Amino acid sequence: MGKKVLVVSSTLRNGGNSLALAEAFASGVRESGNDVEFVSLKNKDIRFCTGCLTCQKTHKCPIPDDVSKIIDLMRVSDVLAFATPVYFYGISGQLKTFLDRTNPIFSSKYNFRDIYLLGAAADADEGAIDGAITALNGWISCFNGTKLKGVVCGAGATDVGEISADKLKEAMDMGKSV
Template sequence: MQYCIGCLSCIKSGCCVLKDDVADIMEKVKEAEIIVYATPIYYYEMCGQMKTLLDRLNPLYNSDYAFRDIYMIATAAEDEESAFEKAYNGLQGWVDYFEKAELKGIVTGAGIGDANDAINHKEVMKRANELGKNL
């Protein structure tokens, strides 16, 4: 995935000037009724890959997108729930541009700092599972 170059030609054309696999991802996002984004928290914000993806989804703004409900799953090494606020607000900023969509909630995994560590946090796994079952 390449970084958005900020030209905004996608708003008029409906597609990005960068040619990579994001076009396939964008079509899946456009057709989905529910989207669940997942990110580790870095420096109290969503990871760069997620931010880049959100930027690259700009062509959806003027499209007839199907998504309505947006959720976030996030993990952070920090134990404080406040570690997730900026990332959640960042996603809220993206959702605000899509008037038919709503940011419905977040499942947080505080204290998860290592790869494959989430499995050791049974309550977090249970909340993520419940979210999935209720979609």
């Protein structure tokens, strides 16, 4: 049986560069015969974690928005890929807000092990993704058995469509190799 792979795109920009990386990664997964679910945070109702910690007892978040459905998909996935624009040398606020809301998973069972990061940045230096790696590694360090398996830094991409063909291929090849 194939692996279940969940790709979470967080850009709110139509045709975004990190979205293009996420789609390339997803098509690579599909080509390799594994199962892919694609979720975009755009147009989703995703509120801030209030820090109530109810989830540590109930494994559920009391906030009634779109997060619980995505979390259910995460729990049963073997592989997760997060795509983000680089904002102020970190991850996007919408991805951070979403990751904070995954706290119900912290105290429960989950299948995911390998995590991938796909980022787009205006800066031509690939080090532009380092802050995003640090942010995601903070999340990863809280989930036993998980690790950051691969990173694509779509550097040098400012406007929509500026992501390079090489980077899209890198993301697709990474998707094929999950």
